[in-house]
Amino acid sequence: MTKHPYVIDQMIGSAEISARIDALTQEIKAEFTDTRKLVVVGLLRGSFIFIADLVRQLEMEVEVDFIETSSYGNSTESSREVRILKDLRGDIEGRDVLVVEDIVDTGHTLAHVLTLLRSRQPAKLRSIALLDKPSRREAEVTADWIGFTIPDEFVVGYGIDYAQAGRNLPYIGKVRFTE
Ligand code: IMP
Ligand code: MG
DSSP states (O other): OOOOOEEEEEEEOHHHHHHHHHHHHHHHHHHTTTOSSEEEEEEETTTHHHHHHHHHHHOSOEEEEEEEEOOOTTSSSOOSOOOEEEOOSSOOTTOEEEEEEEEESSSHHHHHHHHHHHTTOOSEEEEEEEEEOGGGOOSOOOOSEEEEEOOSOOEEBTTBOBTTBSTTOSSEEEEEEOO
């Protein structure tokens, strides 16, 4: 897949992201007050920075696990078929689980992962997405918590990439193609 020339326009700054995570963690803590040890499941690779900030602000005992699904490849188009490339290491039966996604676009990824994890009979299963693009939704799914709702733009930064570029930007930026 060709990577087209582009520039990045900042959309959500790092201070804004951090303030939002602060507010979200208060709500998450309230939801899991009776949880002894929360299993926080990050969807690789886009959620790695979000999950790192989230668990540090949660101030509760957590176990961190990861699951990786097949993604866009290097294209900006979503593929409908979701495959598990790397499964969880731990057993989630009877556990309280929080799935952490970077961005819900068509929703196929989150819908597939939630169905899979639900089949393993966790006691409680919740999900959080840093970003949500509701206008692109094809699968019927909504994360329990959403950081920011954004328009139909291709974004990078704060863990999210465009063909493996832009992941380590401290802010969320909109990709603007210049050709
Ligand atoms: P969905 O299955 O269509 O909801 O897509 C989910 C995945 O596509 C996300 O976890 C991202 O990895 C990727 N994705 C969706 N939108 C964007 C974007 O704007 N920039 C980068 N990756 C994206
Ligand atoms: Mg992803």
